[in-house]
Amino acid sequence: MAQGSSVLAAAGIVKRFNAFVAVAELDFRLGADEAVGIVGPNGAGKTTLLNVLAGTYRPSAGTVTFEGADVSRLDAASRCRLGIARSHQVPRPFGDMTVFENVFVAASMGGGHKGARAYDGSIESLRLCGMLEVANRPAETLGLLDRKRLELARALATDPKVLLLDEIGAGLTDGEAAELVAIIRELRRRHIAIVWIEHILHVLLQVVERLVCMDAGRVIAEGLPDEALAHPAVIEAYLGSGVT
């Protein structure tokens, strides 16, 4: 494994919840300026892996390295300050605060900016995500698409090097998903590396260069999207055995 080229790597990750093993002996690496998609049936351990990478969960075994340094013991806030940002599967806005204030917290805490720089960073993130018009609205009044945009804008305001996206396309119409894809492509042009969990393949494949397929807490196939999806183990995981 080429250590030098990966920005985020996980080795031998195990995550147990009591007797249940959600992630079992998993290795993962994300190259600098790479976009990787993670797919797999429900319960495959995708979100658990993302939580381990983000620092929300401590792994039961294994290490997470970011830019060559072991970050396994750092909590989510510290990892965010280093440059690992995330979005949540179910959006978690700060409901009683305005959209701008939501993003400002991220810019000043995660991004470590003060004064005018925090303002500028927040405004730039809102502009990129097309949210300037709703900047003064309480976040609880937003609809689903805007809530997902806010997840992106908030993550972006922390100046991330790596962005972890958890089913950001779920529940959106194709038109709405296309708007998010346009934003995420813009982030790719800014060389932010991306790990993206998504069930909606045709949306995911517009962005990612590599695909990791998971089932029962393990990687069952990985590689270029077409190759990975054609792997017999992947077909079996999705459709059951005996199908050709």
Add this chain to the structure above:
Amino acid sequence: MSGGPGIVVQRWSPLSIGAMSCLGALLVLLAFGPFYLGPYLTDRLTTLLIYVIMAAMWNALAGYGGLVSVGQQAFFGLGAYAAIRLSHAGLEAYLALILAPLLVGLVSVPLSTFALRLQGGEFAIGMWVFAELAHLLVNLDGLVQGETGTSLIALSAFAPDTRRALNYWLALAVMTVLVAAVFLLLRSRVGASIQAIRDNQEAAASVGVRVMATKCLIFVLAAVGCAAAGALTLATLISFQPKTYFSVQWTAYMIFMTLVGGLGTFEGPVLGAVIFFAIETFFGGSGVWYLVGLGACALLFSLFLPRGIWGALRDRFGIALMPVGYRLQFRPRAGKAAT
């Protein structure tokens, strides 16, 4: 304040600048209170100032920090007790009253590491348990003589008029300092983080907010504030009976003032304190019916004005006299003249 072409982040408005100027003028006027108010009004205003402290502290904790506590009487009682102890140790009485809240603040730091691990209702009840525990421990102190209590004897050395004026000034100064501290904290970057934790703790952590340290800050500030209210109450009553000071009624008053005025608004609790004070002044003598009235009032507010008076006004008209938030203002593209 920049923010790219045509966009300005606004924190003060002409209305709020005007309101703050009026507030400044009011404070100057109040500072000369004892010279023109007379003994009765000076005493009553001292009580009102203590209520404002209590309401502002509970609001900072619950309304902005999301930490609903029914045990703030712990700090109220400990504030008074610490003043008794410090005075007994030889400190000048008023110095003891000033230092006592800070001492309680120190005690609240280790407590916060336990209390803040509890969430929601567990935290609320856990704080009540702590208050009962603090009450029992204070009762064990020989100096207090159990429920018989003791008093801040050193205060008897002052002539009644001098003591009345000193209490008033101390209450005014402490109220000003504490409310200003809450205001500045909430306006700062940390203030936005506190509200983010209130709205979604896990999301706050995921955007880089240090959750425990930030919660600890607001917890300790509220502890110092409630202890100051307790110490000031001791200054007015002189006598200290644990049962009175560690009574849950103090937190009930805080909750009443905050809910009626507007939880999570900066101006609301001050308004709530004035309303509570007025109700107490006019109906406080009517015994049980006074308490029934308070309860009915709280019930009506939670049913029909759940955001309190100021919350309803703010939702309707978008006004803020003491703004802690941020508003983006979109200006038409500026020409050369604007630079």
